[in-house]
Amino acid sequence: MQEEDVVRLQWWGLYHDKPKIGTFMLRVKIPSGIIEPAKLRAIGEVSNRYGRGDAELTTRQCIQLHWLDLASLPDVFADLEAAGVTSAGGCGDTVRNITGCPVSGLAADELFDSTPVVESATAEFYGNPAWANLPRKHKYSIASCADRCNAPEINCVSLVGVVSEGREGYAVLVGGGLSSVPRIARGLGVFVPKENANEILGAVTAVWSEDLKYRLSRVKARLKFMVDDVGAQGMLERVEAKLGRTLERFALPPIDTQPSAHVGVHAQKQEGLSYVGVPVPLGLSCGDQLIAVADLVESFGGDVRLTRQQNLIVTGVADVDSVVARLAELGLPLSTNEIWANSIACTGEPHCNFSVGETKTRLHGLVEHLEKTFGEDVAQLRLHLDGCPHACAQHWVGDLGFQATTGKDADGNRVAAYDIFVRGSLGPAPEIGGSLFRRVASDRLEPAVEGLVRGWLAERADGETFTAFQRRLSDDELGALAGLEPARRRIREEAA
Numbered sequence: 482m483q484e485e486d487v488v489r490l491q492w493w494g495l496y497h498d499k500p501k502i503g504t505f506m507l508r509v510k511i512p513s514g515i516i517e518p519a520k521l522r523a524i525g526e527v528s529n530r531y532g533r534g535d536a537e538l539t540t541r542q543c544i545q546l547h548w549l550d551l552a553s554l555p556d557v558f559a560d561l562e563a564a565g566v567t568s569a570g571g572c573g574d575t576v577r578n579i580t581g582c583p584v585s586g587l588a589a590d591e592l593f594d595s596t597p598v599v600e601s602a603t604a605e606f607y608g609n610p611a612w613a614n615l616p617r618k619h620k621y622s623i624a625s626c627a628d629r630c631n632a633p634e635i636n637c638v639s640l641v642g643v644v645s646e647g648r649e650g651y652a653v654l655v656g657g658g659l660s661s662v663p664r665i666a667r668g669l670g671v672f673v674p675k676e677n678a679n680e681i682l683g684a685v686t687a688v689w690s691e692d693l694k695y696r697l698s699r700v701k702a703r704l705k706f707m708v709d710d711v712g713a714q715g716m717l718e719r720v721e722a723k724l725g726r727t728l729e730r731f732a733l734p735p736i737d738t739q740p741s742a743h744v745g746v747h748a749q750k751q752e753g754l755s756y757v758g759v760p761v762p763l764g765l766s767c768g769d770q771l772i773a774v775a776d777l778v779e780s781f782g783g784d785v786r787l788t789r790q791q792n793l794i795v796t797g798v799a800d801v802d803s804v805v806a807r808l809a810e811l812g813l814p815l816s817t818n819e820i821w822a823n824s825i826a827c828t829g830e831p832h833c834n835f836s837v838g839e840t841k842t843r844l845h846g847l848v849e850h851l852e853k854t855f856g857e858d859v860a861q862l863r864l865h866l867d868g869c870p871h872a873c874a875q876h877w878v879g880d881l882g883f884q885a886t887t888g889k890d891a892d893g894n895r896v897a898a899y900d901i902f903v904r905g906s907l908g909p910a911p912e913i914g915g916s917l918f919r920r921v922a923s924d925r926l927e928p929a930v931e932g933l934v935r936g937w938l939a940e941r942a943d944g945e946t947f948t949a950f951q952r953r954l955s956d957d958e959l960g961a962l963a964g965l966e967p968a969r970r971r972i973r974e975e976a977a
Contacts, residue, residue: 494571508571513581514542514787523564525771569608656708672731760822764791829868836868838885936962
């Protein structure tokens with residue numbers, strides 16, 4: 482195939498694996514990460530039959546398969562379609578996988594169940610040619626969970642579940658996103674009844690996609706740049722003009738809890754049942770494991786949920802002890818230190834053509850070092866490591882973020898290096914982190930991070946989170962803990 486035709490495969494969830502010698506990554510879309518056992522089994526079988534058994538969970542609650550060759554793709558698509566699974570719009574300039582709370586419909590503290598709204602949006606926007614020629618990729622998130630675990634702050638359009646005067650509906654956030662120009666989403670200040678969810682999603686998307694200014698340059702083709710240009714108020718005016726009516730005003734209340742990773746055993750709202758969230762270190766799985774999990778969950782009539790943190794949840798569990806024991810046998814022990822559930826790495830090496838350094842293997846070494854050094858004291862830390870500026874692992878909003886780059890040793894030889902980002906977070910006080918330490922040689926990551934964590938554990942106030950601790954200290958104070966020289970502010974701003 483010509484390269485221009487290979488690019489078109491993105492609209493079916495395909496990217497060339499690295500190096501570009503004929504094998505592909507396939508991204509399967511799973512709305513809100515909720516998947517039935519039969520569909521999960523089919524994905525595992527496709528991975529084994531046509532690839533090399535690799536499977537990885539993503540931060541958009543998808544599953545990615547690798548090593549698929551071009552000739553096998555018709556059979557891959559046929560097998561997935563027969564199972565009711567799609568990859569349409571997994572990549573390309575279209576609506577990507579719609580994320581949400583993975584325990585929607587189960588959590589006892591959710592405001593209401595957003596699953597029907599996600600399903601309706603999926604029916605409208607997935608594989609629909611009317612929404613498949615956007616200026617660039619476009620990301621929705623829809624949830625009504627109590628702690629906003631679905632990261633509404635960093636999606637193009639997010640519907641945040643609220644209850645206003647006894648009515649179930651959504652506040653609307655627009656213009657979030659990361660990559661090389663990160664933005665925290667801004668509120669439109671309106672309430673939308675849940676039956677109007679598709680209408681508001683379509684209206685926001687239309688006013689952006691129909692403005693030719695945002696088709697002139699792919700660099701500035703995302704919705705966040707339009708929000709930069711016209712502000713939240715300008716977006717609201719355009720959306721209301723598109724709808725032909727005024728929307729109800731509403732102030733989204735803040736939250737005071739951190740987004741949940743949904744790890745552990747939790748009672749469902751369904752009496753006598755629980756869900757069990759288990760870490761999938763670095764999001765790495767395989768076809769055999771997916772098939773075995775599907776068989777297990779099917780045996781007791783539950784389903785499987787995938788999380789933004791690249792982990793796995795089994796639901797509808799009555800006999801918790803036996804299910805937890807079986808998951809451990811499948812390589813998914815619940816007893817794993819939760820830092821593995823909270824730490825995220827992008828695909829990176831060896832598959833991604835954009836990555837300039839190790840990702841999953843490098844984060845594995847770093848997390849392993851922290852676990853051995855500090856044990857359960859670091860369970861809640863969130864480390865996010867990316868191989869390039871695209872920020873698939875969301876390094877801008879981790880407790881500590883890392884982006885692969887290159888540096889030079891004392892003899893001028895090129896070495897693997899990472900920029901270290903601090904003070905980022907989602908939740909009650911969302912903020913884009915900053916690259917405080919630049920081009921840190923890979924072999925200096927462990928001592929630098931250990932120094933920061935040791936300083937936090939020794940000097941934190943009662944209950945002070947690692948991010949709050951970082952925000953309290955100056956750049957120079959953090960540098961002293963890390964044993965690194967902070968980058969000058971001008972250099973940090975240019976890097977961002």
